[in-house]
Amino acid sequence: MMPASLRRTVPFLSEAGGVRHFRLDTLIVAPSGVPGSELMARVRKSLDLAELAPHIPTEVAEELIEDQYAVAREHIFSHRLWETFRSGTAEDATRAALGYMLETRHYLAAASARMAPGVACTGSNDEVAQVLARHLVEEADHARFFEDALGTLGVPRAILAEARPDPRTVEWIHVMRTLGGRDPLEAAIVSGLMESTALDRDNLRRWHAMLVQREILPAETVAAFEQHVGVDLELGHGENWRDVLRKTGETVASHQLAAALNGVATAAEMVFRWCTGVLCGAAGIAMESIMLGSEHVDAAPEQSAVRVATDRFLSGLPVWPAPILDATAYSDQLGHGARTALAQA
Numbered sequence: 001m002m003p004a005s006l007r008r009t010v011p012f013l014s015e016a017g018g019v020r021h022f023r024l025d026t027l028i029v030a031p032s033g034v035p036g037s038e039l040m041a042r043v044r045k046s047l048d049l050a051e052l053a054p055h056i057p058t059e060v061a062e063e064l065i066e067d068q069y070a071v072a073r074e075h076i077f078s079h080r081l082w083e084t085f086r087s088g089t090a091e092d093a094t095r096a097a098l099g100y101m102l103e104t105r106h107y108l109a110a111a112s113a114r115m116a117p118g119v120a121c122t123g124s125n126d127e128v129a130q131v132l133a134r135h136l137v138e139e140a141d142h143a144r145f146f147e148d149a150l151g152t153l154g155v156p157r158a159i160l161a162e163a164r165p166d167p168r169t170v171e172w173i174h175v176m177r178t179l180g181g182r183d184p185l186e187a188a189i190v191s192g193l194m195e196s197t198a199l200d201r202d203n204l205r206r207w208h209a210m211l212v213q214r215e216i217l218p219a220e221t222v223a224a225f226e227q228h229v230g231v232d233l234e235l236g237h238g239e240n241w242r243d244v245l246r247k248t249g250e251t252v253a254s255h256q257l258a259a260a261l262n263g264v265a266t267a268a269e270m271v272f273r274w275c276t277g278v279l280c281g282a283a284g285i286a287m288e289s290i291m292l293g294s295e296h297v298d299a300a301p302e303q304s305a306v307r308v309a310t311d312r313f314l315s316g317l318p319v320w321p322a323p324i325l326d327a328t329a330y331s332d333q334l335g336h337g338a339r340t341a342l343a344q345a
Contacts, residue, residue, distance in 0.1 A: 072268035099284030105146035118180035118187025149224035168277035192241030286343035
């Protein structure tokens with residue numbers, strides 16, 4: 001049986017103290033170092049789950065998945081976005097927080113489009129289909145937590161419903177659709193990465209408290225979107241992947257598990273890119289513009305208690321020229337006036 005400490009991941013470039021390193025599991029190589037042929041041969045062998053067995057016991061698979069989550073989270077939270085929240089200027093941190101809330105709202109609003117392919121590919125396994133379908137239904141209205149949070153800052157819900165997501169948010173949504181549509185086990189395990197970020201409640205509470213203490217966001221704003229974490233934990237979303245794994249059988253084919261673990265790595269790389277969009281893109285300055293009243297929009301009355309989920313990214317978004325999309329994703333390279341105009345557009 002494989003030791004619990006052995007992880008199966010793709011190599012990552014991580015950054016610590018302003019220095020980038022090549023990282024594979026617990027192996028760290030300085031930029032000037034080049035892994036030798038013997039080391040890389042061991043790496044290739046360790047990444048081949050077929051070397052372990054053609055079918056892997058469920059309890060061993062659980063250990064591999066949890067280890068993969070840990071490495072993926074480390075990669076995601078090594079992004080400089082999180083350092084900006086901790087020690088960046090108040091202006092940069094607040095703008096990033098506003099962009100984070102807006103783009104998270106868009107991602108959550110696309111729950112049906114992201115998660116339905118996983119339900120559709122379950123085949124004859126009704127128990128797995130029920131777990132994935134229930135998760136989809138429970139996630140369907142979770143965008144409201146971030147809409148409520150932005151509402152505390154004076155952002156009308158009608159504007160949020162019309163706002164277009166950042167290009168990287170659209171990419172993230174489609175990546176999750178693609179991964180989820182390949183295999184129901186992969187759908188559950190990849191989704192589990194997102195849910196696993198909320199399981200460390202102590203660190204999460206400290207992060208939320210820090211946003212208030214540094215006056216990045218008001219306490220009522222943080223409290224509004226913090227409810228999302230509580231609801232997910234109450235519904236047990238962090239354990240859905242484990243339920244699906246156990247309902248798949250006593251063992252899992254090594255190639256099926258390898259595909260799911262690779263899917264986790266792909267999702268982690270996508271979230272890392274998404275963090276760049278939050279930090280450098282136009283979403284934060286768009287929210288600032290609305291809050292300052294410079295966005296002249298005829299805000300429609302608030303919707304009734306009945307919410308209608310609309311996946312705008314699937315309903316005919318305009319295809320903008322590549323330079324415009326690039327500027328939207330990296331708007332910090334533009335002057336303030338150009339950024340504001342782009343964000344409003």
